[in-house]
Amino acid sequence: LSTPGNNLPQGRSMQQTVSGGKRINARGGGKQRGSAHGKKLTQYGYFGGGFDSPPTVFFTSIERLDVSNETVVELTNSHFTLGRNGSTGLSSPQYGYFCGGSLPPGITKKSNVTRIDFSNEVTRENTSLEVPYIISNAGYFDTPNYGYLVGGSTPDGYPTYINKWSMA
Numbered sequence: 001l002s003t004p005g006n007n008l009p010q011g012r013s014m015q016q017t018v019s020g021g022k023r024i025n026a027r028g029g030g031k032q033r034g035s036a037h038g039k040k041l042t043q044y045g046y047f048g049g050g051f052d053s054p055p056t057v058f059f060t061s062i063e064r065l066d067v068s069n070e071t072v073v074e075l076t077n078s079h080f081t082l083g084r085n086g087s088t089g090l091s092s093p094q095y096g097y098f099c100g101g102s103l104p105p106g107i108t109k110k111s112n113v114t115r116i117d118f119s120n121e122v123t124r125e126n127t128s129l130e131v132p133y134i135i136s137n138a139g140y141f142d143t144p145n146y147g148y149l150v151g152g153s154t155p156d157g158y159p160t161y162i163n164k165w166s167m168a
Contacts, residue, residue: 012059014085015050018096019043020118043067046096046116048078051085058083058104062116062123078123080114086136087114090147092167094118097126099149100135111135131163142167 020043048062062078065071080098087101098114111131116123131149138152149163 011052012050013053014102015047015059016085016087016089016098016101017045017047018089018091018098018116019045020091020093020096044118046075046078048098049080049084049087049101051083058085064121075121078116078121080123081125088135088138088140088149088152090140090142090149090167092142092147093144095167097147097167099140099147100131100138100152102136135159 045065045067046062047065049059051058060080060083062075062080064073064075066073082103084101084103087098090097090099095118096116098116100111100113111134113126113131114123115126134154135149135152136154139150141148141150145166146164147167149161151159151161
């Protein structure tokens with residue numbers, strides 16, 4: 001196991017992760033990059049949220065790890081509206097989804113989904129894809145068209161639910 005040259009900007013636990021490739025050039029133009037043009041897509045890993053130990057600060061930031069050179073950058077246009085931890089990350093070719101999670105004590109819990117657009121790295125709360133119940137630490141898997149959340153923990157215990165939604 002090798003260690004990339006850069007480390008996290010601050011220590012954290014229970015962060016969320018998604019992965020994908022940037023689909024347009026960095027200046028936001030519509031010129032596609034990818035295998036159709038003989039170029040390899042840049043792969044990125046995105047991670048955000050989480051808390052420090054003991055859990056006194058819940059992070060809202062999202063960072064990106066560039067796999068090609070293993071550098072970490074905090075995204076200035078991407079964040080969670082509320083700090084949270086224990087979300088589940090799903091990825092489609094165009095988007096990453098941070099699903100559910102726990103919020104800091106005293107905050108009304110909601111089962112929101114934050115979507116990051118890989119083409120411009122901007123996040124938005126996606127109310128049309130809300131998880132139907134408060135959940136954290138769910139298992140997951142995804143396909144190019146669907147995302148699945150499996151089990152996890154809720155305020156009432158450990159559910160047996162499997163949730164599926166379209167991510168196309």
